[in-house]
Amino acid sequence: KQEVTQIPAALSVPEGENLVLNCSFTDSAIYNLQWFRQDPGKGLTSLLLIQSSQREQTSGRLNASLDKSSGRSTLYIAASQPGDSATYLCAAQGGADGLTFGKGTHLIIQP
Amino acid sequence: DTAVSQTPKYLVTQMGNDKSIKCEQNLGHDTMYWYKQDSKKFLKIMFSYNNKELIINETVPNRFSPKSPDKAHLNLHINSLELGDSAVYFCASSQDAGGGASGELFFGEGSRLTVL
Numbered sequence: 001k002q003e004v005t006q007i008p009a010a011l012s013v014p015e016g017e018n019l020v021l022n023c024s025f026t027d028s029a030i031y032n033l034q035w036f037r038q039d040p041g042k043g044l045t046s047l048l049l050i051q052s053s054q055r056e057q058t059s060g061r062l063n064a065s066l067d068k069s070s071g072r073s074t075l076y077i078a079a080s081q082p083g084d085s086a087t088y089l090c091a092a093q094g095g096a097d098g099l100t101f102g103k104g105t106h107l108i109i110q111p
Numbered sequence: 112d113t114a115v116s117q118t119p120k121y122l123v124t125q126m127g128n129d130k131s132i133k134c135e136q137n138l139g140h141d142t143m144y145w146y147k148q149d150s151k152k153f154l155k156i157m158f159s160y161n162n163k164e165l166i167i168n169e170t171v172p173n174r175f176s177p178k179s180p181d182k183a184h185l186n187l188h189i190n191s192l193e194l195g196d197s198a199v200y201f202c203a204s205s206q207d208a209g210g211g212a213s214g215e216l217f218f219g220e221g222s223r224l225t226v227l
Contacts (some may be wrong), residue, residue, distance in 0.1 A: 001126065026183045041221075043201060046218075091216075093213060101154040103151070
Protein backbone atom coordinates (compact mmCIF):
# COMPACT_ATOMS: atom_id res chain seq x y z
CA LYS A 1 0.00 0.00 0.00
CA GLN A 2 1.41 3.32 -1.11
CA GLU A 3 2.49 5.80 1.53
CA VAL A 4 3.52 9.37 0.75
CA THR A 5 5.54 11.48 3.16
CA GLN A 6 6.27 15.18 2.90
CA ILE A 7 9.07 16.97 4.66
CA PRO A 8 9.06 19.49 6.22
CA ALA A 9 5.53 19.68 7.61
CA ALA A 10 5.86 23.44 7.89
CA LEU A 11 8.29 26.01 6.54
CA SER A 12 8.61 29.75 7.00
CA VAL A 13 11.11 31.73 4.93
CA PRO A 14 11.69 35.37 4.01
CA GLU A 15 10.46 36.64 0.68
CA GLY A 16 12.88 36.18 -2.20
CA GLU A 17 14.45 32.93 -1.04
CA ASN A 18 14.61 29.81 -3.15
CA LEU A 19 13.21 26.76 -1.40
CA VAL A 20 12.74 23.03 -1.82
CA LEU A 21 9.84 20.90 -0.65
CA ASN A 22 10.39 17.16 -0.40
CA CYS A 23 8.10 14.26 -1.10
CA SER A 24 8.85 10.54 -0.79
CA PHE A 25 6.75 7.53 -1.69
CA THR A 26 7.12 3.88 -0.77
CA ASP A 27 5.94 2.14 -3.94
CA SER A 28 7.89 3.16 -7.02
CA ALA A 29 5.33 1.58 -9.39
CA ILE A 30 3.53 4.83 -10.05
CA TYR A 31 1.93 6.26 -13.18
CA ASN A 32 2.62 9.84 -12.25
CA LEU A 33 3.23 12.25 -9.42
CA GLN A 34 1.36 15.49 -8.97
CA TRP A 35 2.00 18.60 -6.91
CA PHE A 36 -0.94 20.64 -5.70
CA ARG A 37 -1.45 23.87 -3.84
CA GLN A 38 -4.24 24.37 -1.32
CA ASP A 39 -5.17 27.78 0.04
CA PRO A 40 -7.12 27.96 3.34
CA GLY A 41 -10.77 27.01 2.88
CA LYS A 42 -10.24 26.26 -0.79
CA GLY A 43 -9.90 23.30 -3.06
CA LEU A 44 -6.68 21.98 -4.56
CA THR A 45 -5.04 23.58 -7.55
CA SER A 46 -2.83 21.38 -9.69
CA LEU A 47 0.66 22.83 -10.12
CA LEU A 48 2.64 20.20 -11.95
CA LEU A 49 2.18 16.63 -13.10
CA ILE A 50 5.22 14.46 -13.81
CA GLN A 51 4.66 11.26 -15.73
CA SER A 52 6.59 8.22 -14.55
CA SER A 53 8.76 8.39 -17.66
CA GLN A 54 9.75 12.01 -17.01
CA ARG A 55 12.42 13.42 -14.74
CA GLU A 56 11.09 16.93 -14.24
CA GLN A 57 8.48 19.50 -15.15
CA THR A 58 8.67 23.29 -15.00
CA SER A 59 6.04 25.97 -14.77
CA GLY A 60 7.17 29.53 -14.22
CA ARG A 61 9.07 29.72 -10.94
CA LEU A 62 8.19 26.12 -10.07
CA ASN A 63 10.24 23.08 -10.95
CA ALA A 64 9.34 19.56 -9.89
CA SER A 65 11.66 16.59 -10.21
CA LEU A 66 10.96 12.89 -9.96
CA ASP A 67 13.31 10.04 -9.12
CA LYS A 68 11.16 6.94 -9.29
CA SER A 69 13.89 4.51 -8.33
CA SER A 70 14.54 6.25 -5.04
CA GLY A 71 10.89 7.13 -4.48
CA ARG A 72 11.44 10.86 -4.27
CA SER A 73 10.14 14.07 -5.74
CA THR A 74 11.06 17.66 -5.00
CA LEU A 75 9.27 20.91 -5.68
CA TYR A 76 11.61 23.84 -6.15
CA ILE A 77 10.20 27.33 -5.80
CA ALA A 78 12.42 30.13 -7.03
CA ALA A 79 12.33 33.70 -5.75
CA SER A 80 9.50 33.05 -3.32
CA GLN A 81 6.73 35.62 -2.90
CA PRO A 82 4.13 36.16 -0.14
CA GLY A 83 1.47 34.94 -2.58
CA ASP A 84 3.19 31.54 -2.58
CA SER A 85 2.03 31.02 1.01
CA ALA A 86 -0.21 27.94 1.03
CA THR A 87 -0.14 24.24 1.78
CA TYR A 88 1.64 22.20 -0.88
CA LEU A 89 0.62 18.59 -1.38
CA CYS A 90 2.21 15.89 -3.44
CA ALA A 91 0.29 12.85 -4.60
CA ALA A 92 1.43 9.64 -6.27
CA GLN A 93 -0.84 7.81 -8.63
CA GLY A 94 -0.63 4.06 -8.91
CA GLY A 95 -3.20 1.49 -10.02
CA ALA A 96 -6.62 1.22 -8.47
CA ASP A 97 -5.62 3.25 -5.41
CA GLY A 98 -5.93 6.45 -7.36
CA LEU A 99 -3.95 9.33 -5.92
CA THR A 100 -2.28 8.83 -2.56
CA PHE A 101 -1.62 12.17 -0.90
CA GLY A 102 1.03 13.27 1.53
CA LYS A 103 0.02 15.36 4.52
CA GLY A 104 1.38 18.51 2.94
CA THR A 105 3.92 21.21 3.68
CA HIS A 106 2.47 24.39 5.14
CA LEU A 107 4.52 27.20 3.61
CA ILE A 108 4.65 30.77 4.86
CA ILE A 109 6.58 33.41 2.94
CA GLN A 110 7.34 36.39 5.14
CA PRO A 111 7.11 39.79 3.41
CA ASP B 112 -16.99 28.99 -15.59
CA THR B 113 -16.18 26.67 -12.72
CA ALA B 114 -14.66 23.43 -14.01
CA VAL B 115 -15.65 21.26 -11.04
CA SER B 116 -18.48 22.53 -8.88
CA GLN B 117 -19.89 21.12 -5.68
CA THR B 118 -23.01 21.94 -3.72
CA PRO B 119 -23.60 22.71 -0.98
CA LYS B 120 -20.41 24.37 0.18
CA TYR B 121 -21.46 24.05 3.81
CA LEU B 122 -23.76 21.48 5.36
CA VAL B 123 -24.69 21.25 9.04
CA THR B 124 -26.90 18.39 10.11
CA GLN B 125 -27.84 16.11 12.98
CA MET B 126 -26.57 12.62 13.63
CA GLY B 127 -28.65 9.95 11.99
CA ASN B 128 -29.76 12.10 9.06
CA ASP B 129 -29.23 11.26 5.40
CA LYS B 130 -27.63 13.87 3.18
CA SER B 131 -26.26 14.31 -0.34
CA ILE B 132 -23.51 16.38 -1.88
CA LYS B 133 -23.66 17.07 -5.59
CA CYS B 134 -20.75 17.40 -8.01
CA GLU B 135 -20.65 18.44 -11.62
CA GLN B 136 -17.73 18.81 -14.02
CA ASN B 137 -17.84 20.60 -17.35
CA LEU B 138 -14.43 19.45 -18.54
CA GLY B 139 -15.63 16.40 -20.44
CA HIS B 140 -13.48 14.17 -18.24
CA ASP B 141 -13.93 10.41 -18.06
CA THR B 142 -13.33 9.87 -14.39
CA MET B 143 -14.67 11.51 -11.24
CA TYR B 144 -13.61 11.09 -7.64
CA TRP B 145 -14.62 11.81 -4.10
CA TYR B 146 -11.98 12.59 -1.51
CA LYS B 147 -12.35 13.18 2.22
CA GLN B 148 -10.13 15.68 4.05
CA ASP B 149 -10.18 15.16 7.78
CA SER B 150 -9.54 17.61 10.60
CA LYS B 151 -5.80 17.04 10.24
CA LYS B 152 -6.06 18.06 6.60
CA PHE B 153 -5.20 14.59 5.37
CA LEU B 154 -6.78 13.78 1.99
CA LYS B 155 -7.94 10.26 1.31
CA ILE B 156 -9.68 8.85 -1.72
CA MET B 157 -13.17 7.46 -1.19
CA PHE B 158 -14.31 6.54 -4.69
CA SER B 159 -13.25 6.79 -8.27
CA TYR B 160 -15.79 6.28 -11.03
CA ASN B 161 -15.89 6.28 -14.79
CA ASN B 162 -18.46 4.91 -17.16
CA LYS B 163 -16.88 1.52 -16.84
CA GLU B 164 -16.01 0.99 -13.25
CA LEU B 165 -16.65 2.10 -9.70
CA ILE B 166 -13.66 1.64 -7.44
CA ILE B 167 -14.36 1.89 -3.77
CA ASN B 168 -11.78 2.40 -1.09
CA GLU B 169 -12.32 -0.56 1.19
CA THR B 170 -12.14 1.61 4.28
CA VAL B 171 -15.22 3.63 3.29
CA PRO B 172 -18.35 2.58 5.23
CA ASN B 173 -21.23 1.36 3.10
CA ARG B 174 -23.28 4.28 4.45
CA PHE B 175 -21.51 6.26 1.74
CA SER B 176 -22.65 5.67 -1.81
CA PRO B 177 -21.75 7.47 -5.03
CA LYS B 178 -24.40 7.92 -7.69
CA SER B 179 -23.64 9.02 -11.23
CA PRO B 180 -26.66 10.01 -13.32
CA ASP B 181 -24.34 10.81 -16.23
CA LYS B 182 -20.71 11.28 -17.09
CA ALA B 183 -20.62 14.86 -15.85
CA HIS B 184 -22.07 14.22 -12.41
CA LEU B 185 -21.04 12.18 -9.40
CA ASN B 186 -23.13 12.73 -6.30
CA LEU B 187 -22.28 11.48 -2.83
CA HIS B 188 -25.04 10.11 -0.63
CA ILE B 189 -24.46 9.53 3.05
CA ASN B 190 -26.90 7.61 5.21
CA SER B 191 -27.19 7.61 8.99
CA LEU B 192 -24.62 10.35 9.50
CA GLU B 193 -22.17 9.99 12.39
CA LEU B 194 -20.06 12.53 14.23
CA GLY B 195 -16.92 11.11 12.60
CA ASP B 196 -18.27 11.95 9.17
CA SER B 197 -17.57 15.62 9.82
CA ALA B 198 -14.94 16.63 7.27
CA VAL B 199 -14.46 18.47 4.03
CA TYR B 200 -15.42 16.39 1.01
CA PHE B 201 -13.79 17.17 -2.33
CA CYS B 202 -14.95 16.14 -5.74
CA ALA B 203 -12.40 15.87 -8.55
CA SER B 204 -12.22 14.82 -12.17
CA SER B 205 -9.59 13.76 -14.67
CA GLN B 206 -9.23 12.52 -18.20
CA ASP B 207 -8.01 8.96 -18.60
CA ALA B 208 -4.46 8.90 -19.89
CA GLY B 209 -4.59 5.27 -20.93
CA GLY B 210 -3.08 2.18 -19.38
CA GLY B 211 -4.79 2.78 -16.08
CA ALA B 212 -3.25 6.19 -15.55
CA SER B 213 -5.17 9.40 -15.14
CA GLY B 214 -4.25 12.87 -16.28
CA GLU B 215 -4.17 15.98 -14.18
CA LEU B 216 -6.82 16.11 -11.48
CA PHE B 217 -9.08 19.12 -11.14
CA PHE B 218 -10.72 19.65 -7.76
CA GLY B 219 -13.88 21.35 -6.64
CA GLU B 220 -13.85 23.89 -3.81
CA GLY B 221 -14.98 21.35 -1.24
CA SER B 222 -18.11 20.78 0.85
CA ARG B 223 -17.69 21.19 4.59
CA LEU B 224 -19.95 18.74 6.42
CA THR B 225 -20.56 19.21 10.14
CA VAL B 226 -22.49 16.55 12.00
CA LEU B 227 -23.87 17.60 15.39
